[in-house]
Amino acid sequence: MSELAAQIANGDRRALARAITLVESTRADHRADAEALLTQVMPRTGSAIRVGISGAPGSGKSTLIEALGLRLVDSGKTVAVLAVDPSSTRSGGSILGDKTRMGELTRRAEAFVRPSPTGGTLGGVARRTREALLVCEAAGFDVVLVETVGVGQSEVAVEGMVDCFLLLIAPGAGDELQGIKRGIMELADIVVVNKADGDLAATATVTASDYANALRLIRPKTPPWEPKVVLCSALEGRGIDDCWASIEEHHQVLDSAGALEQRRAEQATAWMWGELSAGLLERLQGDPAAAAAAARLEADVEAGRIPPTVAAAQILDTFHG
DSSP: OHHHHHHHHTTOHHHHHHHHHHHHOOOHHHHHHHHHHHHHHGGGOSOSEEEEEEEOTTSOHHHHHHHHHHHHHHTTOOEEEEEEEOOOTTTOOOOOOHHHHTHHHHTOTTEEEEEEEOTTOSSSSOTTHHHHHHHHHHTTOSEEEEEOSOOSTTOOGGGGTOSEEEEEEOTTSSOHHHHSOHHHHTTOSEEEEOOOSGGGHHHHHHHHHHHHHHHTTSOOSSTTOOOEEEEOBTTTTBTHHHHHHHHHHHHHHHHHHTHHHHHHHHHHHHHHHHHHHHHHHHHHHHOHHHHHHHHHHHHHHHTTSSOHHHHHHHHHHHHHO
8 A cells, every 4th residue: 555655646647546446445355455545645635625516417517627627737737526426226337427528638637537436325426535535635636626416405415525615507497596405505615607608698697696696695604705606608618717716715715714724624523423424334234133133123114013213223232232
């Protein structure tokens, strides 16, 4: 793992890809190696600007990310994109089409595009996206962009791992203010109204005004920063500079106020507790006594003989015993 960490630090893209594959693996021996690798690279993390990008399907996330990524590499920055695609609940497979949709950015030497399946994880991101983000930072990327599966009340996990949460809106999709509920609006640092071109240009302007008014009614999640709305056309490349300027401004405001360090510390603590919960569930499911008790009690729950809460408590008692 020391050798792999050194290769990552030297900018070896193949080593970076291998490292992300390693941290995404569910094999027990791979998990042990992944933890050793993360411990090795931790001192080199923390310098990148972390941006999460979420939005409903069809809002143009991949187009925006490619346009933003190309703008950044043209200005001399290096960019890593972690694009999360949904996994099939039946086959477990995933199309992983983002690398195809970001063809031009993928070909740039200053960029690294990595699609990953959710693996059934809720929250719009994969369980190991945080670890992949740290590995990309250790590789020296200036900006890490995390694209989520979609957007909804359950798909806000990306906000818990990035500095800036960008919510992408497409105009003309019905009642915009009802399309995205208050829960996700409260988490947005920047709202980007995309597709401000062609027949949708006027509609996009109205949508941006509506969202700007709506944001004034929501208490900012980080007091030093007032969420703002940006109008752009990722397809035509207009407004991309405004998007990046807003991201940079947000980063500078939070950093100067000490809120950036606090946000990352809180995210790291929440990550620890999340991993603890997931790890305990995995160990419980792998415990023979608990598994036997679960199989026995499952029939009683299905038949309505005992409440699910009672069954769960008995399984936990078996595990603890």
